[in-house]
Amino acid sequence: MSKVYSEQVQKAQMLAAGLRKNYELVKNRGISSEQIAQMEEDAKEAARMNEEVEVLREEVSAKAARANKKLTELKNNMQNAKQIIKRCFDQEQWQDFGVMDKR
Numbered sequence: 001m002s003k004v005y006s007e008q009v010q011k012a013q014m015l016a017a018g019l020r021k022n023y024e025l026v027k028n029r030g031i032s033s034e035q036i037a038q039m040e041e042d043a044k045e046a047a048r049m050n051e052e053v054e055v056l057r058e059e060v061s062a063k064a065a066r067a068n069k070k071l072t073e074l075k076n077n078m079q080n081a082k083q084i085i086k087r088c089f090d091q092e093q094w095q096d097f098g099v100m101d102k103r
Contacts, residue, residue, distance in 0.1 A: 005050050012043040 016039040019026055023033065085097045094101065 002050075005046075009043050009047045009050070012039055012046075016040045016043065 016036050019031060019036045019039075023031075023036070027033070082099050082101065085094055085099050086101070089097070091103075
């Protein structure tokens, strides 16, 4: 969980706990027990959702690393094939092999 996100969730939990503890002092000031319960539930849900996001970030990071590695392999294979075509065939024939280079 990012620091800012976790701090916000923690602040919400602390506020809800403080309101619950001092409910008798705030109930006549427009804060209901339902609002406090909703704040507690929202904080739990936010924390749960952020955990899911963190798992997805890790998955994306790992998949991106694998994709980058595969792209590097592909580029190397293409470069090797182009070198063979360029060494073994005249420049006029390169296009027949899908090599669009001019030199």
